[in-house]
Amino acid sequence: MDEKRAITALGALAQETRLALFRLLVTCGPAGLPAGTIAERLGVQPSSLSFHLAQLVHAGLITQRRASRQLIYSAEYGTMNALLAYLTENCCGRDAAGAPACDPATGCRGKDPAA
Amino acid sequence: MDEKRAITALGALAQETRLALFRLLVTCGPAGLPAGTIAERLGVQPSSLSFHLAQLVHAGLITQRRASRQLIYSAEYGTMNALLAYLTENCCGRDAAGAPACDPATGCRGKDPAA
């Protein structure tokens, strides 16, 4: 994941309704949920939900598929993993492999940042 | 970390200048950098930088301390770790301990989400 996509994904999750929406879809697994059910579950208007769904789709965090009259949305786990990997690698100063990431005591710094 | 703080942190990182700023501070470790140096390094105006610094401070992702005439900013690794933990726990359907988080094949779903 590059910086641009990371920013888009972070922005998509940085909103109350969208974060709740994504968390809901994550708990539903690949089966996903139709838009109508999501709107009902979250208590948001259909048009407002469409707006938020579009942003999450654009960020690649969820995908859409049609089942008859319903549009089913489901979480895209790979993108979430890629975002976590990006943050771990680029915002903690350590490799994703390093378990206790972001601990300055373990040497969390680049090569001569003050230069 | 609760949902509200997570949204604030996500929003703080979801912006080009702020993400670059945070990444820069992460590479500098606890020593941090003075505002002037950051502005120069990122090529942003001082007033604009102050705006972004304030948001990161408010999100708890960086801290400020004074050294003579300079204000030194440094990354707050604990908050970043807390954010990663929140995302892993709440947006992947698995515990943070689960290494290959977010993989639906490993059973990444809640208890009867369709109910």
Next chain:
DNA sequence: TACATAATTTGATGATTGTTGAATTATGGA
């Protein structure tokens, strides 16, 4: 075809965001 359902799209509106330049606060030195 005509009708109903599921969801999106559009347009309007108020709120928030990010940038710029000028003014202000805080600190240190002559």
Next chain:
DNA sequence: TCCATAATTCAACAATCATCAAATTATGTA
């Protein structure tokens, strides 16, 4: 005290975001 440096705060502005209601598109059924 007076001046210079470091940085923030303020005011104005354009751009983006989130919400609502109305209109539109897509699908399935009688």
